[in-house]
Amino acid sequence: MNRDAIVGLVCLVLSAVLYATLGHIEEPRAAAFPRTIIIAMGVLSAMMLLQHLLFPKPQAKRAPFPLLRVGGLFVIIIVYLAMLEVVGFYLASFLFFMAVVCIMGFKRLTTKQVLSWLLGAVAFTGVLFVLFKVLLEVQTPQGLLI
Amino acid sequence: MVDFLTYFPQALTPINLLVLVLGVIGGLFLGATPGLSPTMAVALLVPFTFHMEPATGLVLLGAVYTATVAGGAISAILINIPGAPANIATLLDGHPMAKQGQAQKALYYCFISSLVGGLFGMVIMIFFTPPLAEISMEFGPSEMFWIAVFGISVMAGLTSGSVLKGLIGGMFGLLVSVIGYSPMLATPRFVFHDVLTGGVAIVPALIGLFAIPQVFSLMETAHKVTSDVEFKPQKGILWKTIKENLGHVKALSIGSVVGSIIGVIPGAGGQVAGLIAYDQVRKFSKNPQSFGTGNPEGVAAAESANNAMVGPSLIPLLTLSVPGSPTAAVLLGGLLIHGLFPGPDLFREHAAVTYTFIASLVLAQFAMCIFGIMMARYSHSVMKVPDLEMAAAVTVLAIFGTYSVQNSFDDVIVMFALGTIMYIGRKVGFSAAPVVLGIILGVIAEDNFLKGKLIADTDVGVVAYFFTGSLNVIIIALCVVSVGYSVFSEARQYKKAQAQAKAKEAGS
Amino acid sequence: MKGKSFLTRLAAVALAVALMLACGLPAMAEGYPDKPVSMIVTYSPGGATDFQARLVTMMAGDDKYLGQPIVIINKPGAGGQVGWNWFVQKGSKDGYTLASYNVPHFIAQSIVYPTKYDINTFEPVANWGADPAVLIVPKDSPFNNVKDFVAYAKKNPGKITLSGAGMYVGHHIAALQLMKAAGIKLTYIPEKGGVPAMQSVISGKVKAGFNNLSDAYRNQDRLKILAIADLERHEFLPKVPTFKEDGIDVDNSSVNYRGVVLPKGASPEVIAKLAEVFPKMFNDKKVKAKMKASGSPEKVMTRDQVIKMFKERQAYLEGLLADLKKKK
Structure with missing residues (x-):
């Protein structure tokens, strides 16, 4: 079974699961549209599954997935999101920027590089702060600090 | 027209010109910031116009509106994140061009095409406002429903790859649009978690679907010292590009006409103008495969359509106080603050202010093009930002832009979750464009169908209501042609590919 | 710039x-306030409520009033339910989060739907506007007055389509009242706001509609306005009769009152301060001029008057909506 067939199967299962949850919509008129879409999605998924089962195309070899790098960033973003409403948007963003470049770019860590990153992070969040907070009064997540 | 010329000089006062230029420059920057949509930018500036002369205030809003629509293309081309839903079609070819070291050319294309489309739209607006206002009133529930169906038929063509994946992605988008309270019946649907009660708003979805996968992709390659492409300013290409760009008559005219038509339809939202124009230009092209790989024609079509939409979208607004796009809705507030009620009075009693506003929109098109081209000269420096720093900065902007739409942390969570799903989806061959199209069109389709059915039940019955009437029939015919053509060209390409494969086998 | x-x-x-x-x-x-105050508007930017909310709060930054600006935050969805639910559940109680209210919308919703809010979860501050619902028909409609309209509806039950800004908003209440009082059946078409509802009527996609007086006033060249759902005629449209004049018992229960509330739990000092300042701010000459210029009918009411009005509406709407089961 090639990858696209698996994708078709996953979409088919998803459609079935969503169809099963339709019962939570109390008003029948409100359920009509989602039902139609889910059925259409199911049919399309089944077509895709069949297409790739019956006429499999040769698969190109894929590069290994850089799980560590992508996963690392994912974790840092989650921490950033959790921090936003605690310390406030601007400080959290500054810390996030530094965390990403220092952790993900640890191979490049030198004093000079860190200093230039620091400067960049301050300039970036500083410009955002002056432009949006002070001049345009855009609301951002607020915390104990800014 | 005479009125327009009479009042034109009023737009040229020093203060108005200054406001115009500053508004355009500011608008280009705001538009280029990923996550800040034109609607947001105009909404942010409306309060500032409280303290201004009515004409000056409107000049500012008009300039910002025009410039942010074009500015959204900058981030689309340079970092693969559209500034607004309107710019999705721009990135399909604009970003590949930038990656090949042609960012500057892509941006020139974008601003020149914007100018062409924008002027076309303004001319339409100045000459044909009364008849087009009549037509725009003809769009009722049944017509709007078919417009949405037509938009859905475009989805299939938006993935460079499998048509089925494009459609499945579109269905996913349509389902996402349903989350939250049903707009007409106020019934909660698919609210699996508290954060979903407000539904999925378009701008957070757009940011999530484009920015987050881009951030993760940047991270995949951030450790390599990459790119054999050198990003340096392309000197002396301006005149050549202008000539080349204006030579794409077909792409520009299709873009301008499609954009103008969609602008007139109230509530369709110019958000889909670019995508529909892009799809049409590709269908009429001799080598549709080159679209999506950095074909400048794609940029020309998308951007001319986006800006052609601006003028006509003001027709229903100024004559009937029905805004043709979300941004026009915010502009309406700007008009009302100064006691300018849209309607026939606007052109009679407040002719001076109204025509100054329209004149400033025309001038803003030129200013946008000139300053845009000046900014494009520095575009290579954005391309030079290392992937790591870019990924971090884009994440910050994505969260900022999402939160500031309605000050909702829930939206940020929804944005990030959708983005993560899209990243996985992109890995297995799905694209974000049909999903966004689905989210935009789902609401229009469902709402108008239910409304149409309610009306039809008291009258002629559902079938007669949806399938008769000249506009309905025209739009249905367009849908059929569009789908039919997709199937036809798919089959033709399949045959071509097979023939090539056979020839290859025979040759080797 | x-x-x-x-x-x-x-x-x-x-x-x-x-x-x-x-x-x-x-x-x-x-002292309070020492930073900008946010105000939740439960409808999208550009709508009548949003627009008026921005107008009446534009003077807040003046030292005469709050001395701090009020920042409008739009949380639209489900006719206001999303914003108000968020406001009572997640909004801060320190006086830095206000919300705009629309009566009868939120009261009717709290009766019919399992909402997190009702009149007891809000601390009224002041009211700034009152927009009665008017019955409108397209320019070329055969109906020239309420009598024609009712007579036709009696002969053709359910055949008249009537648009309004959504479910259980003032327009819907007015429609329910009209049906009950005149003994007729209409098909109510809920739209996504007053503007699309108005458009449906102008273009003749529906046969009639209830809409805001202010919006109908602006569009009067392209409509026929049959009657106003209020106790007296309105200064903007002195020629339009009330339903009562035509012998149909539709009172002012559907009038759309707009104002500002704090959440329950706000400190008495904050409530007192805002309740004192806001009516003055709404009566500011500049605000009044802008409201009038934009055709928005102003009606300033103090906290005590609003509390009384909430209670009256609650009692009336419970009766009107008694048949609609509460799902709480």
């Missing part, structure tokens, strides 16, 4: 930077 206030802010930036350098920390002002 944005006139005086922009320059003022630039100066403020410079000053703030200087202060921070001088003291190491920004100085904290004393």
Whole structure:
């Protein structure tokens, strides 16, 4: 079974699961549209599954997935999101920027590089702060600090 | 027209010109910031116009509106994140061009095409406002429903790859649009978690679907010292590009006409103008495969359509106080603050202010093009930002832009979750464009169908209501042609590919 | 580029930077409010409620009033339910989060739907506007007055389509009242706001509609306005009769009152301060002029008057909506 067939199967299962949850919509008129879409999605998924089962195309070899790098960033973003409403948007963003470049770019860590990153992070969040907070009064997540 | 010329000089006062230029420059920057949509930018500036002369205030809003629509293309081309839903079609070819070291050319294309489309739209607006206002009133529930169906038929063509994946992605988008309270019946649907009660708003979805996968992709390659492409300013290409760009008559005219038509339809939202124009230009092209790989024609079509939409979208607004796009809705507030009620009075009693506003929109098109081209000269420096720093900065902007739409942390969570799903989806061959199209069109389709059915039940019955009437029939015919053509060209390409494969086998 | 206030802010930036350098920390002002106050508007930007909310709060930054600006935050969805639910559940209770209200919308919703809010979860501050619902028909409609309309509806039950801004908003209440009082059956078409509802009527896609007086007033060249759902005729449209004049018992229960509330739990000092300042701010000459210029009918009411009005509406709507089961 090639990858696209698996994708078709996953979409088919998803459609079935969503169809099963339709019962939570109390008003029948409100359920009509989602039902139609889910059925259409199911049919399309089944077509895709069949297409790739019956006429499999040769698969190109894929590069290994850089799980560590992508996963690392994912974790840092989650921490950033959790921090936003605690310390406030601007400080959290500054810390996030530094965390990403220092952790993900640890191979490049030198004093000079860190200093230039620091400067960049301050300039970036500083410009955002002056432009949006002070001049345009855009609301951002607020915390104990800014 | 005479009125327009009479009042034109009023737009040229020093203060108005200054406001115009500053508004355009500011608008280009705001538009280029990923996550800040034109609607947001105009909404942010409306309060500032409280303290201004009515004409000056409107000049500012008009300039910002025009410039942010074009500015959204900058981030689309340079970092693969559209500034607004309107710019999705721009990135399909604009970003590949930038990656090949042609960012500057892509941006020139974008601003020149914007100018062409924008002027076309303004001319339409100045000459044909009364008849087009009549037509725009003809769009009722049944017509709007078919417009949405037509938009859905475009989805299939938006993935460079499998048509089925494009459609499945579109269905996913349509389902996402349903989350939250049903707009007409106020019934909660698919609210699996508290954060979903407000539904999925378009701008957070757009940011999530484009920015987050881009951030993760940047991270995949951030450790390599990459790119054999050198990003340096392309000197002396301006005149050549202008000539080349204006030579794409077909792409520009299709873009301008499609954009103008969609602008007139109230509530369709110019958000889909670019995508529909892009799809049409590709269908009429001799080598549709080159679209999506950095074909400048794609940029020309998308951007001319986006800006052609601006003028006509003001027709229903100024004559009937029905805004043709979300941004026009915010502009309406700007008009009302100064006691300018849209309607026939606007052109009679407040002719001076109204025509100054329209004149400033025309001038803003030129200013946008000139300053845009000046900014494009520095575009290579954005391309030079290392992937790591870019990924971090884009994440910050994505969260900022999402939160500031309605000050909702829930939206940020929804944005990030959708983005993560899209990243996985992109890995297995799905694209974000049909999903966004689905989210935009789902609401229009469902709402108008239910409304149409309610009306039809008291009258002629559902079938007669949806399938008769000249506009309905025209739009249905367009849908059929569009789908039919997709199937036809798919089959033709399949045959071509097979023939090539056979020839290859025979040759080797 | 944005006139005086922009320059003022630039100066403020410079000053703030200087202060921070001088003291190491920004100085904290004393007393409430010492930072901008946010106000939740439960409808999208550009709508009548949003637009008026921005107008009536534009003077808040003046030292005569709050001395701090009010920042409008739009949380639209489900006819206002999303915003109000968020407001009572997640909004801060320290006085820095206000919300705009629309009566009868939120009261009717709290009766019919399992909402998190009702009149007891809000602390009224003041009311700024009152927009009665008017019955409108397209220009070329055969109906010239309410009598024609009712007579036709009696003969053709359910055949008249009637648009309004959504479910259980003022327009819907007016429609329910009209059906009950005249003994007729209409097909109510809920739209996504007053503007699309108005458009449906002008273009003849529906046979009639209830809409805001202010919007109908602006579009009167392209409509026929049959009657107003209020106790008296309105100064904007002196020729339009009330339903009562035609012998149909539709009172002012559907009038759309707009105003400001705090969440339950706000401190008495904050409530007292805002309840004192807001009516004055709404009566400011500049605000009044802008409201009038934009055709928005103003009606300033104090906290006590609003509390009384809430209670009256609650009692009436419970009766009107008694048949609709509460799902709480």
